Amino acid sequence: MPQPGVPIDDRRSSAATMTDTIRYFDQVAGGWTDKYRHSGHFRRRLETVLSWVDRVPATYSILDFGCGSGVMMQALLARGFAVTGVDASADMIQSARRTLRAANLTAGYELESVSANQYDGTYLGAVYHGVICLGVLEYVEAASRLLATLARVMAPGGFLILSVPNQTSLLRKLEMFVHRHPRLFRGIPMLKPFTEADSYLNFQRRQFTLRWLDREATALGLKLEAVEYQVSPAGLQAFEGHAWVGMTMLVKYRKAPVPNAAAS
Numbered sequence: 001m002p003q004p005g006v007p008i009d010d011r012r013s014s015a016a017t018m019t020d021t022i023r024y025f026d027q028v029a030g031g032w033t034d035k036y037r038h039s040g041h042f043r044r045r046l047e048t049v050l051s052w053v054d055r056v057p058a059t060y061s062i063l064d065f066g067c068g069s070g071v072m073m074q075a076l077l078a079r080g081f082a083v084t085g086v087d088a089s090a091d092m093i094q095s096a097r098r099t100l101r102a103a104n105l106t107a108g109y110e111l112e113s114v115s116a117n118q119y120d121g122t123y124l125g126a127v128y129h130g131v132i133c134l135g136v137l138e139y140v141e142a143a144s145r146l147l148a149t150l151a152r153v154m155a156p157g158g159f160l161i162l163s164v165p166n167q168t169s170l171l172r173k174l175e176m177f178v179h180r181h182p183r184l185f186r187g188i189p190m191l192k193p194f195t196e197a198d199s200y201l202n203f204q205r206r207q208f209t210l211r212w213l214d215r216e217a218t219a220l221g222l223k224l225e226a227v228e229y230q231v232s233p234a235g236l237q238a239f240e241g242h243a244w245v246g247m248t249m250l251v252k253y254r255k256a257p258v259p260n261a262a263a264s
Contacts, residue, residue, distance in 0.1 A: 016202055016237065018088075018117055019031075019099070019139060022089055025088075026089050027091075029065060032092065033099055036158065045134065045163060045250065049132060049163075050079075051239045052159075053079070053132075054079070059186070061126070061130075062082070062131070065133040065150060067096055069092060069093065069095040069099050070097070070100050073099075074099055074100060077100070083109045083110075084110045084128070085109075085112070085128065086123050088114055090113045093111050115259075119145075127154070130160070131144075131159070137162065138205060138207060139203055143172055147220060151221065153212075157257035160255070161253075161254055162213070162249075164251075166243065166248060168210075168244055175194055178191055178194045179201045200221045213249075213251060223256065224254055226251065244252075
């Protein structure tokens with residue numbers, strides 16, 4: 001039976017281990033930056049996050065948990081932020097190094113490979129004004145524990161930005177149907193990402209509802225500040241603001257500030 005509070009989608013649980021998942025991201029690391037060049041969905045996600053971050057002081061320190069190939073880090077560094085990027089994929093970390101070096105960025109950041117599941121690393125010894133975690137929670141075995149870890153390294157008054165697959169989306173449900181019945185749809189080029197043996201859905205452990213995220217975040221002292229729904233198919237972008245269409249949820253939470261001593 002599903003554990004209370006754990007978001008379970010309507011397909012069979014993934015048989016992939018965390019080792020399989022890390023191996024998958026190692027394999028795709030070399031072409032990850034190209035996703036931001038060729039995918040409108042990836043670009044809109046980047047633009048939305050940056051529009052939220054642009055509202056905070058450039059003196060902020062930011063943790064990019066699951067930094068991938070460093071595209072977000074590059075954009076944050078260009079805005080003057082001090083950035084720490086961590087990822088469980090060693091190949092992604094190497095790709096991020098190449099991305100930043102190609103942009104002539106040699107200072108103002110740290111990169112660290114962390115262990116999957118334990119999330120341990122030297123980054124835990126710091127406190128950050130902001131934490132960004134995009135496309136990570138759906139792949140980990142203990143989403144609640146990772147959220148607690150991220151909340152712990154946030155400064156009072158700091159922000160957390162998450163990107164997760166929206167379990168409420170009808171398009172996500174259709175995507176899962178195609179994934180569960182690949183023989184019916186093989187040979188259709190646009191559905192290849194869902195039917196092939198190397199589909200990212202083979203490694204995705206869960207999808208999320210806003211209700212579940214809010215419950216977890218509230219327990220950690222975080223308050224919802226913004227939410228946006230985005231969709232991949234270009235022809236449906238006019239409807240992507242709706243929870244029942246948008247395939248991806250982008251959410252921004254704020255950690256409660258330290259109470260005013262004079263008011264206590």
